[in-house]
Amino acid sequence: MGFAGKTALITGGARGIGRAIAEELAAAGATLAIVDVLQDVAEATAAAFRERGVEAAAFVANVASPADVERLFGEVMARFGKIDILINNAGITRDNLIMRMKEEEWDAVIAVNLKGTFNCIKAASRPMLKARSGCIVNIASVVGVMGNAGQANYSASKAGVIGLTKTAAKELASRGITVNAVAPGYIATDMTGKLSEEARKAFLTVVPLARPGTPQDVARAVRFLCSEDAAYITGQVLHVDGGMLM
Amino acid sequence: MSSPAERVREIIVEQLGVNAEQVTDESKFVEDLGADSLDTVELVMALEEEFGTEIPDEEAEKLTTVGEAIAYVQKIVGG
């Protein structure tokens, strides 16, 4: 069991890709701190893990709030005593064309996706620096590299996450902490469930593997980056997109 | 209980992984004790934790020797 004795904190872990990442890490023995704004869903997810004998607890926090994040890390440290793995997965979309995009839509997406990732890296760096080890994986997106009409806020936030990933990797490398990003393409989740049928079809025409990805496709890449097999990999963006970006 | 100065020296020994004999008031963190930029940040964080205080960045930047760190802490905790 590769992650036995390790604690993984997963933001947005209540459902979707975050939950699938929790599954993959728990299957390899990790203890789970499931963090989400959706209290009921997070608690149900944590309870489902505990029923199967996985050590797991739900924590409610808005990653966009530094105060929330500070309290969160205090609670997780008090509960589990350490944080070995941080997965910055919490993310939102507020799509609109630039001409129509409201300030609130821009700000909300940047606050959760980019600032939220920064807040959690900052909070995690203290215990990880002390431990002289740690693994951080940030969930970016293919659109952070390619752009996407209607997603100025989201693509900017994800491009920001990629820059942040590389800087954090450089700052923390000398202490044995790796920081990488996984950039999913089109993955079937609640987030993409909101897309129209045409938009979904259009997406698939640009996916060489000709199917939407599953949350598990993403989760396996995350598990790899957290494993000993990836010990010498840092500052990278691993694209899990069926070949959309080459 | 050990004095603030002793506690500061202990933290420096632990954080920088140096021998106690190397830690004199004149020792410079970077030049003499081999600290890199992360070490100095961690050192400041360890001092903040130990003495329950927040050291502003502009003050932290001025702490380049062991003696300066001790003097700063003594000023805060008195003694």
Ligand SMILES: NC(=O)c1ccc[n+]([C@@H]2O[C@H](COP(=O)([O-])OP(=O)(O)OC[C@H]3O[C@@H](n4cnc5c(N)ncnc54)[C@H](O)[C@@H]3O)[C@@H](O)[C@H]2O)c1
């Ligand atoms: N689904 C895709 O096709 C796709 C593609 C590329 C990247 N991604 C990224 O993958 C990640 C997960 O997406 P998903 O598809 O599972 O979405 P999702 O909406 O199903 O799950 C996201 C989770 O994050 C939580 N969350 C939202 N805001 C939060 C906040 N401020 N603080 C804490 N938790 C918060 C939500 O409650 C939800 O449980 C996101 O970062 C997303 O941008 C998804």
